[in-house]
Amino acid sequence: MFCNKCGAKNADDALFCEKCGKKFDNTTEEETLVAVKLSPVHNDEEETIYSIRPTLIFVKAGYVLAVLGGLLLAVILAVLGAFSSYLLLSSGAVVLLGLSFLLIPAYYHLKQKMVRYTLTDSKMEIDEGLINKTTRNVPLKIIQDVTVSANFYQRMLGFGNVEIENANENDGLIVLKNINSPREYADKLLKQMRRLHK
Numbered sequence: 434m435f436c437n438k439c440g441a442k443n444a445d446d447a448l449f450c451e452k453c454g455k456k457f458d459n460t461t462e463e464e465t466l467v468a469v470k471l472s473p474v475h476n477d478e479e480e481t482i483y484s485i486r487p488t489l490i491f492v493k494a495g496y497v498l499a500v501l502g503g504l505l506l507a508v509i510l511a512v513l514g515a516f517s518s519y520l521l522l523s524s525g526a527v528v529l530l531g532l533s534f535l536l537i538p539a540y541y542h543l544k545q546k547m548v549r550y551t552l553t554d555s556k557m558e559i560d561e562g563l564i565n566k567t568t569r570n571v572p573l574k575i576i577q578d579v580t581v582s583a584n585f586y587q588r589m590l591g592f593g594n595v596e597i598e599n600a601n602e603n604d605g606l607i608v609l610k611n612i613n614s615p616r617e618y619a620d621k622l623l624k625q626m627r628r629l630h631k
Contacts, residue, residue, distance in 0.1 A: 479553040482621055487545050487611040488592045495538030503531030550609045552622055555629070557597065559607060571607060573626050575600040581615045595619045 435442055436450035436457075443451055450457070507527050543563070551558040557576070559569045576599045583593030593615040597607045612618055 479555060482552045482554065482625055483618060484549060484551040485609075485612060485618060486549055488590075488613045489542070489545060490590055490592065491611075492538055492542045492545055495541060496535065499534040499538050503534045506534070507531050548610075550612070552618075552625065554625060557607070557622070559609075569604070569607070571597065571599050571601070573622075573629050576622075576626060579619050579622055579626075581619045583615065587611070595622070597622075 436455055438450065438455045441450055443457075448457055449455065507530075510527050510530075547561060547563045549558075549560040551560070555573055557571045557573065559571075561567045576597055578596075578598040580596040580598075581593055582596055587593045592611055592613045595609040595612055595615045595618055597609070599605060599607065609615075609618070
């Protein structure tokens with residue numbers, strides 16, 4: 434026999450659950466299994482609804498511009514080197530100078546990868562950092578308002594911010610910045626909030 438409160442297996446003739454102590458009534462085993470499956474206590478693990486990162490549109494554009502800038506620099510140095518022996522550089526030095534342009538988008542790429550927004554069935558988690566990691570947890574029960582905002586450029590490129598107002602005195606506004614399809618993720622958050630308040 435299975436307990437319909439905690440799901441623990443017990444002897445068929447048991448009067449009380451060995452795990453949680455609930456008194457058994459005369460329900461059939463089939464009814465008990467259905468109750469355990471429907472019971473929210475049955476699954477102690479949190480369910481992840483979504484886990485997202487800020488958009489990489491600008492990072493990808495930065496890589497393209499860095500490659501174009503490196504190629505332009507190589508051409509300029511080659512042309513100037515043809516006219517002046519002082520500006521003549523080895524091909525290895527030109528390649529290193531061109532590749533150094535990639536350091537700027539690589540820095541922003543790493544910075545974007547260090548931020549993750551996760552919605553579970555009971556809270557919103559904001560993870561930031563690579564070496565020193567900070568995780569902020571906002572219970573869905575204290576969220577008061579969810580707003581989607583996007584400036585002109587964000588709207589043109591299909592991303593925006595999700596602003597979450599909560600009842601926390603120290604950190605009353607949390608902004609999920611530069612999210613692709615922000616309205617979709619805001620709707621999922623609101624849907625989960627409605628489920629909790631039922």
